Amino acid sequence: MADHASSISTSKQKAQPKPNPESRDQRLSSPTPLSAPRRRPAGAMAFWTYLTISVGLISLLLAPFFSPRDQHSWFLSLPPDLRLHFSQGKLIKIHPSYQIPFRVFAIESSPAEFSETVLLVPGLACNSFSFRHVMSALRFHGFRAVAIDMPGSGFSERPRVPGSFEDVFAQIKENGIFWAFDQLVETGQAPYEDMRARKNFSPYGPAEIGFVIKKVIREMKLGPVHLVIHDAMLGSGANFVASYPSLVRSVTLLDSSAGLPAFPYWAVGVPVVGRLILKSPSVFTKLMRLCCSRSIDMPAVESQRLLLLGKDGRKGVVDMAKALNYSFDLRQWKELDGLKEMPVQLLWSNNWSDRWIEEGRQTASALPEGKFTYHSGGRWPQEDNAKEITERIVEFVTSLPKTIRMIINEPSEELEEKVLEVNTGSSHQHEHGHQFGPSLGMYGLGQGFMG
Numbered sequence: 001m002a003d004h005a006s007s008i009s010t011s012k013q014k015a016q017p018k019p020n021p022e023s024r025d026q027r028l029s030s031p032t033p034l035s036a037p038r039r040r041p042a043g044a045m046a047f048w049t050y051l052t053i054s055v056g057l058i059s060l061l062l063a064p065f066f067s068p069r070d071q072h073s074w075f076l077s078l079p080p081d082l083r084l085h086f087s088q089g090k091l092i093k094i095h096p097s098y099q100i101p102f103r104v105f106a107i108e109s110s111p112a113e114f115s116e117t118v119l120l121v122p123g124l125a126c127n128s129f130s131f132r133h134v135m136s137a138l139r140f141h142g143f144r145a146v147a148i149d150m151p152g153s154g155f156s157e158r159p160r161v162p163g164s165f166e167d168v169f170a171q172i173k174e175n176g177i178f179w180a181f182d183q184l185v186e187t188g189q190a191p192y193e194d195m196r197a198r199k200n201f202s203p204y205g206p207a208e209i210g211f212v213i214k215k216v217i218r219e220m221k222l223g224p225v226h227l228v229i230h231d232a233m234l235g236s237g238a239n240f241v242a243s244y245p246s247l248v249r250s251v252t253l254l255d256s257s258a259g260l261p262a263f264p265y266w267a268v269g270v271p272v273v274g275r276l277i278l279k280s281p282s283v284f285t286k287l288m289r290l291c292c293s294r295s296i297d298m299p300a301v302e303s304q305r306l307l308l309l310g311k312d313g314r315k316g317v318v319d320m321a322k323a324l325n326y327s328f329d330l331r332q333w334k335e336l337d338g339l340k341e342m343p344v345q346l347l348w349s350n351n352w353s354d355r356w357i358e359e360g361r362q363t364a365s366a367l368p369e370g371k372f373t374y375h376s377g378g379r380w381p382q383e384d385n386a387k388e389i390t391e392r393i394v395e396f397v398t399s400l401p402k403t404i405r406m407i408i409n410e411p412s413e414e415l416e417e418k419v420l421e422v423n424t425g426s427s428h429q430h431e432h433g434h435q436f437g438p439s440l441g442m443y444g445l446g447q448g449f450m451g
Helices: 002-015 021-029 036-066 071-076 080-087 128-140 165-175 179-187 206-220 231-243 265-269 271-279 281-291 298-309 313-322 330-334 354-366 386-398 412-423
Strands: 089-094 102-109 117-121 144-148 225-230 248-254 344-349 371-375
Touching: 080 089, 080 128, 080 298, 089 206, 102 128, 102 206, 117 128, 117 206, 117 231, 128 144, 128 298, 128 386, 144 206, 206 231, 225 231, 225 386, 231 248, 231 330, 248 386, 265 271, 265 313, 271 281, 271 298, 271 313, 281 298, 298 313, 330 354, 344 354, 344 386, 354 371, 371 386
Parallel strands: 117 144, 117 225, 225 248, 248 344, 344 371
Antiparallel strands: 089 102, 102 144
């Protein structure tokens, strides 16, 4: 009987349905109407907890090794000719569509009377200081020469996008690690909501750079200009020409290719290795002579190295390289309305490499009506062959009909901006680029710093 009872008990246990763990998990995980709104603040709180702790630890651990010097000390460490170059230029405020304004550096060299204006757009990792000899030579020929530092390069500020991770990181460092929690308590929302929307946006895109060039031309009353586009700025410069053809009189492509930048940005983009390269003058010199100019002099190399080392220059170069339009089609660009009659000149190195010479031939075939001329310099010919480059530009510009300048009324919003600057007591720059104080304030310096 006992055996029979145990068998009956065993059969009952087998007959009972086993609990489904999946259904149990589903019941536990399905939120009730009251629990749904509570999870978002908890998730946001956890996010900011981990983020702020990470920022604090990284800052404490890496600050002794990678924290840059303050802008005042960095500027005073620059060579005298580089500081003089800055003192002769001006900073122009840019108000982009993504709301955070920044300033770009522009410098002018012109005689008392000039016939034409040449605007120089330096390539990737290059800047206005690299074109100093070309600017002086153009002035000698009676031209007004202006060069711009692209955003994040040279003395220009690096644009910052609101809502990006970098912007959040900067705000934590500026406002303290508990700032995010205060925002969460006060507004009920975490201040990182726009990070996803801004993930694929770059302030270095062709349209954004074109807006910067237009702003400089309007602010300095330059147009129409003879535009010189250097190196990998082909896509951005061409986008500007297509968007504002009335501001451009002619285009000169100076060893300019959208897909083959001269400077090896990938080398300096590696977090630790890139900074070590910039810290070593000998390694950086070899890199410049291998990729940009075989005969660039040491003072010029050192100036480029210091500008990349300070003011987040390395980061700006990498961000600019990521935003380049490598698929830019020069032939389709020239067929756009308003550009078919645009005079175009190509200046190309004929002694750099077979691959680069072939790239020049392909570029020339895309512009059959353009003027194609070889030069004997490198891919940064403004450093090792400024005289020949200047002569080619002067010859091309003087072959065109003289430019008739027209005074165009600026948009009302720009006029309102200028009135606002006057009311707030801001100083204005002289038309020829001599600055009177605001530029030096960028580094906490007053007048007379050169003395």
